[in-house]
Amino acid sequence: MSKPPTLDPPVGARAYRLRTERGDFAVVDHDVEPGLPRKGVVLLLPGFTGSKEDFHLLHQPLAARGWRTVAVDGRGQFESDGPGDDESAYAQRELARDVLAQAAALGGAGPLHLLGHSLGGQIARAAVLLDHSPFASLTLVASGPARISASQQARVKLLHDALAVMTMEQVWEAIRATDPPEDVGGPGGGGGQDHLRRRWLAHKPAQLLATGRQLCTEPDRVAELAALPLPFHVLSGAFDDTWPVPLLDEMAVRLGAHRTVVEGAEHSPNVEQPLRTAEALADFWDRTPTRTD
Numbered sequence: 001m002s003k004p005p006t007l008d009p010p011v012g013a014r015a016y017r018l019r020t021e022r023g024d025f026a027v028v029d030h031d032v033e034p035g036l037p038r039k040g041v042v043l044l045l046p047g048f049t050g051s052k053e054d055f056h057l058l059h060q061p062l063a064a065r066g067w068r069t070v071a072v073d074g075r076g077q078f079e080s081d082g083p084g085d086d087e088s089a090y091a092q093r094e095l096a097r098d099v100l101a102q103a104a105a106l107g108g109a110g111p112l113h114l115l116g117h118s119l120g121g122q123i124a125r126a127a128v129l130l131d132h133s134p135f136a137s138l139t140l141v142a143s144g145p146a147r148i149s150a151s152q153q154a155r156v157k158l159l160h161d162a163l164a165v166m167t168m169e170q171v172w173e174a175i176r177a178t179d180p181p182e183d184v185g186g187p188g189g190g191g192g193q194d195h196l197r198r199r200w201l202a203h204k205p206a207q208l209l210a211t212g213r214q215l216c217t218e219p220d221r222v223a224e225l226a227a228l229p230l231p232f233h234v235l236s237g238a239f240d241d242t243w244p245v246p247l248l249d250e251m252a253v254r255l256g257a258h259r260t261v262v263e264g265a266e267h268s269p270n271v272e273q274p275l276r277t278a279e280a281l282a283d284f285w286d287r288t289p290t291r292t293d
Contacts, residue, residue: 100131238265240266
């Protein structure tokens with residue numbers, strides 16, 4: 001749902017395919033500057049209709065604080081392959097197992113922190129509930145305790161119904177015809193640039209259908225998550241229609257989580273206020289102790 005300004009990797013980053021026991025995943029990897037001590041690694045998971053490019057504006061400010069960042073396209077997202085018509089391949093447990101495989105592939109590079117934006121937060125939550133041991137912390141960015149709001153459920157249903165009878169290209173053109181010019185760019189996204197069209201067309205329809213259904217039916221698993229021995233961070237913009245901010249406030253209390261509200265941002269603080277977001281993220285990771293269990 002974010003609006004990355006470009007699909008080109010930022011200066012200093014590498015785009016490549018991360019090899020794991022569950023297949024290869026497209027990533028953008030930005031390490032710290034030579035000579036600067038690396039504090040650890042962060043695995044970044046994008047949201048619904050999003051991609052690894054949603055984190056482009058975070059890489060350099062986080063690298064300057066000593067953090068290597070690895071943003072990934074999940075299975076069937078943009079440049080990571082996946083079946084186009086088999087929704088079972090995108091069951092939440094399967095996507096969570098992919099995250100654990102990605103973590104294993106990055107193992108040994110320092111403490112590994114996990115961050116998920118929106119849908120990516122719910123997949124990250126599912127991953128740590130399967131196995132929290134690879135991770136030093138979990139950050140949920142604009143990602144709530146259960147299913148999305150009624151208004152967003154309605155939008156996801158419209159997409160589901162459209163994909164049942166239209167191609168991805170036809171859906172894109174329908175969005176362009178109905179959205180205000182400044183908001184063209186896919187469901188929940190904007191911009192109207194060719195790069196957003198290219199990203200949209202590369203998504204697998206089955207991935208959108210399966211994960212859209214997950215967003216509309218996700219149960220509340222906060223109590224399970226709170227029982228884990230992990231530090232948590234709940235970060236959001238000051239307004240969010242997908243999960244209202246008071247709901248995110250309450251979730252943070254239930255988790256005993258650190259809470260950050262980024263002023264001037266809505267559902268995608270990573271794009272809308274990247275410097276403030278990066279500062280808050282780095283501050284949290286800097287004071288998170290390395291786990292020994």
